[in-house]
Amino acid sequence: MMASGQLSREEALACSGYRxxxxxxxxxxxxxxxxxxxxxxxxxxxxxxxxxxxxxxGGLVNPSKETLEAGLTRELLEEVGVAVPVSEEDLVASRYAPAPFVFSSSSSSPYRLxxxxxxxxxxEEQIREVERAAVSTATDHGLEVLGMVRVPLYTTKSKGGLGSFLTHSFIGNSRSQLVDSVLRLNMVSAEELHRALTHSLKTYS
Ligand code: GTP
Ligand code: MN
Ligand code: MN
Ligand code: MN
Ligand code: MN
Ligand code: MN
Known part of the structure; x- marks a missing residue:
């Protein structure tokens, strides 16, 4: 097993009893x-x-019926209205969900995830197409998905922006997935991110 609960794709797929x-x-x-x-x-x-x-x-995928990436593309068609192709090389991390059991809206019993x-x-034009399809052809619009949002990566003079965005409530570990990714992809500098994280704590906790 890799650092901090991470699994390789192969290890993850070999785990029985997990969704x-x-x-x-x-x-x-x-x-x-x-x-x-x-x-x-x-x-x-x-x-x-x-x-x-x-x-x-994205969403739940059944690896006995579809590859992880095909399942993700199926979920994208449902949730954003575009079957965006995703490949194995786009996988950043596989890990056990922080809570040992997850309750799903679509299944009555808890499961390991x-x-x-x-x-x-x-x-940019493809992203704009996703935003348009998400409110027009996506079957989950207004149901599982209430709307797509863009993440503000800047800090305004009044200290709004990323810091305020990070005070919202996030599912699972998606907040750290966001923070880790924008840092790793150099979308914000370590200093900017530090300021945003500090602001998000100061203002609302
Ligand atoms: P149902 O049709 O209701 O099952 O939804 P779905 O197939 O779209 O699944 P969903 O997107 O709700 O994801 C399934 C589970 O994965 C959720 O219950 C969360 O525990 C977790 N999850 C959802 N979104 C994220 C995310 O962005 N990051 C992480 N790490 N976990 C998530
Ligand atoms: Mn879904
Ligand atoms: Mn989903
Ligand atoms: Mn689903
Ligand atoms: Mn769901
Ligand atoms: Mn669904």
Missing amino acids: HACHVMLYSDTKTQLFGKIPIRHIVLMQMRYDGLLGFP ITHFYVKKME
């Missing part, structure tokens, strides 16, 4: 500027879930 969930951070570069002066730099998509928590698009997290870079 599997795959979620993905879809993102693109952008030259857009907020108020014509704050560079947004990247578009990162999350969603407001039916349970009021923020999370990434392994979560697989993917990151996929797209063109």
Whole structure:
């Protein structure tokens, strides 16, 4: 086993008695500027879930019937209306879900869960297409998914932005998946992220 509860893809798939969930951070570069002066730099998509928590698009996958990536693409078609192809190389981490048991809306009994997290870079126009399809053709719109949201990666003069975004409630470990990814992909500097995390604690805890 790798550090901090992480599993390799093979180890994860060999675990019996576990269900599997795959979620993905879809993102693109952008030259857009907020108020014509704050560079947004990247578009990162999350969603407001039916349970009021923020999370990434994706869901439960049945590895005996579909590959992890095919299952994730199926969930993306349901939740964002586009069958975005995802490959094994986009897999960032597989780990045991923090809570030993998860209660699902669609199953009456609790189950043990392994979560697989993917990151996929797209063109800005493809991201915009996902945003349009999410409210028009996605079958889960208004049901499992209440809306897609972009993550603010900047800090405004009034200290709003990423710090305030991080004070919301997130499903599972999606908050750390977001924080780890924006740092690893250099979307925010360590200093900016530190300020945002400090702000999120100061203001609301
Ligand atoms: P149902 O049709 O209701 O089963 O939904 P689904 O198949 O879309 O599954 P969902 O996206 O709710 O994910 C299944 C489980 O994975 C959730 O109950 C959470 O415990 C966990 N989960 C959901 N979103 C995320 C996420 O963004 N990151 C992580 N790490 N876990 C998540
Ligand atoms: Mn779903
Ligand atoms: Mn889902
Ligand atoms: Mn599902
Ligand atoms: Mn669900
Ligand atoms: Mn569903």
